[in-house]
Amino acid sequence: MPPRDEHDYEARRQQIIDAALQVFSREGFEKATNKDIARAARVKSPGLIYHYFKDKTDLFQQVIEERAPALQFILRADEMIDLPPREVLTEFALTFVAMLDNRASVAMFKMLLGESIRKPAVAAMFNHIAPVRGVTFLTRYLEHQMDIGTLRRMDAGAAARCLIGPLIAFVLTREVFVQADAATLTSKTMVQATVDVFLDGMAVKQDSGSA
Amino acid sequence: MPPRDEHDYEARRQQIIDAALQVFSREGFEKATNKDIARAARVKSPGLIYHYFKDKTDLFQQVIEERAPALQFILRADEMIDLPPREVLTEFALTFVAMLDNRASVAMFKMLLGESIRKPAVAAMFNHIAPVRGVTFLTRYLEHQMDIGTLRRMDAGAAARCLIGPLIAFVLTREVFVQADAATLTSKTMVQATVDVFLDGMAVKQDSGSA
């Protein structure tokens, strides 16, 4: 049963996927009903969903597959490997927090995080999008910079988490826990602080350490 | 209707709460059924739950109220405010990651995180336990240390996230996303790296900065 009009068919399908992303993100997979999704997609019957998707799980998977790219970092890894840390890490951090400005990206992030906690399969999918792409690049880059002496040598995986961690904490305190002080903290300030602390440390400069 | 035996009553109640924590943590609030919880609590009827709790939501709230202390940081804030950063922050980080060694704490963490994403009320509860207690203390401590010149001056909220963020990233990559390299990274290494990077920075010592 080929679609009557390929273009119309795809448009309607995307319309349902968009609606499903919002509802899954807001309610979670279990609580989201087909009725909710149909209403959000402005179609009058939940039954129509089954014309475009096999079942609720299939719809969920299609949402991930077709909207996950919104969370991809477009980083030209090879070009950047030899650029100086401040430049590369600032761009990395900015790319990461830029997600916050995109409604669909935030919804996607929440949906994936929420389901990843109970569903290892979803966690694995998440791993193949944002974190691994990002952390893999970061770990490799930091290791290379340690090799050429630009950065202090240490566990590269731990170091990668020291850079990406503050950004994750920022996103979580803003979008999930809605902490009061997160509102007054701008993305720019946070990126700056993260990169500065990571590179220069909190120690007063003239002294080598603290404590 | 006072309990026949206060001790027995409380024991059974705790038994159900323990079971509920495990099931809520594994399945999430919506998917967790009273039957699952009854089975996990080794009681033969879901109906019994209603002898001890008003409804499913009440049970959920009781689980949080009675098991949340597992996530509390026992930090003697006032005694620590003037101790040197390396000591205080190391203890803070160790207390934070110590949660990983406790099965109930990990379950509690997952349950709260999973529900916080969709339920602002739960997020608010979470705020009044771990993060706010921790971040509030941390922010205050860092601000004080900046005042007395031990640490570089900057946005204290951003700084607090720079310390706690890597630890959160570590917990998430271990317990939620189950990333391969997280298994080889020990708590001790991660705490060490976090505190070191936070205090000393990644910059090679003899040079003040990098890039």
Next chain:
DNA sequence: CAATCTTGATTGACTGGTCAATCAACTATC
């Protein structure tokens, strides 16, 4: 070019099953 046919798209009603919550009855304890 109009009537009819064909087919994909859409709807709303329906079904089988699940679940939270209730209830009546049974058991153990004081």
Next chain:
DNA sequence: GATAGTTGATTGACCAGTCAATCAAGATTG
């Protein structure tokens, strides 16, 4: 024997998924 504790059955609501019927629009035919 009264009452708390416990059980299994029951109820009523809700939901994923199915389905028959309708609609709309293009193709076919006379």
